[in-house]
Structure formats: C-alpha cells, structure tokens
Amino acid sequence: MANHIAYQGEPGANSHIACNEAYPRLTPLPCRTFEDCFTAVEKGEAELAMIPVENTIAGRVGDIHYLLPTTNLQIVAEHYLPIRFQLMALPGVKLDEIRKARSHIMGLGQCRNFLKAHNIEPVTAADTAGAAREVAEAGNRAVAAIAPRLAAKVYGLDILAEDIEDAAHNTTRFIIMSRTAKDIEAGQGPAKTAFLFEVRNIPAALYKVMGGFATNGINMTKLESYQIGGSFTATQFYAEIEGHPDERPVQIALEELGFFSQSLKILGVFPAKPMAGL
Numbered sequence: 001m002a003n004h005i006a007y008q009g010e011p012g013a014n015s016h017i018a019c020n021e022a023y024p025r026l027t028p029l030p031c032r033t034f035e036d037c038f039t040a041v042e043k044g045e046a047e048l049a050m051i052p053v054e055n056t057i058a059g060r061v062g063d064i065h066y067l068l069p070t071t072n073l074q075i076v077a078e079h080y081l082p083i084r085f086q087l088m089a090l091p092g093v094k095l096d097e098i099r100k101a102r103s104h105i106m107g108l109g110q111c112r113n114f115l116k117a118h119n120i121e122p123v124t125a126a127d128t129a130g131a132a133r134e135v136a137e138a139g140n141r142a143v144a145a146i147a148p149r150l151a152a153k154v155y156g157l158d159i160l161a162e163d164i165e166d167a168a169h170n171t172t173r174f175i176i177m178s179r180t181a182k183d184i185e186a187g188q189g190p191a192k193t194a195f196l197f198e199v200r201n202i203p204a205a206l207y208k209v210m211g212g213f214a215t216n217g218i219n220m221t222k223l224e225s226y227q228i229g230g231s232f233t234a235t236q237f238y239a240e241i242e243g244h245p246d247e248r249p250v251q252i253a254l255e256e257l258g259f260f261s262q263s264l265k266i267l268g269v270f271p272a273k274p275m276a277g278l
Contacts, residue, residue: 005027085128193243209261236263
C-alpha cells in the first residue's frame with residue numbers, strides 16, 4: 001500500500017480534498033484518528049500522511065502538536081487548503097427546518113456567525129465528513145451537517161447554504177509526513193526547517209535562544225511550547241523557521257540554540273509553499 005496517503009477522517013473530509021489536490025497519484029487512505037495516520041506511515045501501509053496543523057480562524061490543531069514530539073516521521077512538505085463549508089441535509093429539506101448542525105469542532109468554530117444568525121444549535125461530531133454520513137443515515141429532517149462540498153456528493157445530501165465559513169481567508173495549513181526525509185539542497189528555493197528543542201532551566205534561556213535567530217536574520221514562523229515530564233519547569237518547544245540548515249545564518253543560529261538547550265531534533269527540511277491567492 002505504498003501508493004497510499006493517510007488522512008484523519010472519512011471520505012469527503014477537507015483532509016481528503018487536500019490529499020487529492022497535493023498528491024493526485026496517491027490513493028487517499030481514511031484513518032479514524034491522527035495516531036492511526038502516523039501508524040499507517042510507520043508500518044508502511046501508506047507512503048505519506050496529510051496532517052492539518054493550523055487554521056487561520058480556529059487556530060492550531062491541538063492534538064497534532066502533542067503528537068509531533070513523539071514521532072520519528074519527517075515533515076517533507078506543506079500544503080495550504082482554502083476551507084469552504086456547506087450546510088447540507090437530507091434531500092428536499094429546507095433551511096428553515098434545520099434546528100441542529102453537526103460537524104467537527106473546528107468546522108463549527110469556523111461557522112459561528114452563520115449558526116447564530118439562523119438560530120441553529122451546533123453539535124460536535126468526530127469529523128466533518130463523518131457528520132454528513134451520520135445525517136444521511138439518521139434520516140432526521142431537523143439535523144444538518146457542516147462539511148465540504150465533496151461530502152454532499154459522497155453521502156447524497158442537498159446543499160442548503162454555500163460557503164458559510166465566517167471569513168473568506170479561512171485556510172488550513174497541512175504538513176505532509178513521511179518515514180524518510182526529503183533531500184532538498186540549500187539554494188534550490190525557499191525552504192523551512194522544523195525542529196524540537198528543550199531549553200536549559202536557566203534564567204532567560206528562551207530569550208537567548210530567540211536572540212540567535214534574530215541577530216542572524218532568521219524568521220521564525222512558528223513556536224509551540226509543551227510541558228514535559230509532569231513538570232512546570234521542563235519545557236519543550238516545536239519551532240519552524242524560514243531557511244535551510246546548510247545556509248550559514250541558519251547554522252550559526254542553531255549553534256547558538258545549542259548553547260542554551262538540552263536537546264535539538266530536526267523534524268524536517270521542506271520547500272516553503274506560498275499561500276497562493278490569499
């Protein structure tokens with residue numbers, strides 16, 4: 001099954017759409033959880049995993065950021081997907097019949113204004129496309145699903161309202177994970193480097209780490225913190241920077257990081273992809 005790409009969710013989910021867009025040669029492999037996606041790649045059941053990490057409206061996908069420090073997979077690419085949500089229900093149902101809408105918590109969070117305006121109660125489901133399947137199976141005319149357009153086609157539902165997300169710039173960023181690192185060389189184009197590090201328990205350690213990137217002109221695009229070992233004093237960070245480890249400014253910044261950190265693990269060096277049209 002090396003020609004598969006794993007994603008969390010059911011057929012018709014946004015992650016399914018992202019797989020089709022970014023890797024049309026691979027067969028999407030739906031997984032129940034994000035852990036299952038990672039496991040599918042680790043066991044060779046899939047070549048890649050399409051993993052959402054953050055959304056411009058709803059923020060970070062928390063589950064993923066707690067999995068990244070535990071994986072041996074490598075980040076080999078990123079993908080940006082504009083998110084368009086549709087309200088869908090059983091065939092023949094009208095919008096004014098809808099009393100509840102099911103969706104993933106991220107989907108509900110991205111459509112708050114529409115739900116409030118139509119006095120529709122949000123109901124959390126495990127997945128956007130799964131919510132569409134549940135609506136199709138339950139047969140309740142008062143319950144709709146908020147899901148991508150593809151889900152309506154997959155589960156035979158009617159779209160009652162189109163593009164109901166709160167903002168036109170609504171976009172989800174995905175990272176693509178693989179068992180092996182992707183060989184990209186410095187100077188071949190804009191690159192990003194993702195890594196984990198743990199600061200030493202000394203005053204201003206994080207400040208000094210950040211200073212190394214600032215003085216060398218390295219833009220840090222992401223920084224997430226984790227408490228580790230059941231302690232409030234031991235902190236691990238996940239970071240992404242613009243640049244390649246073979247570029248001299250990045251080398252110097254990482255060397256300075258080493259002076260004030262207890263560990264450093266590179267999670268991937270991959271091409272930086274612009275958010276086209278956004």
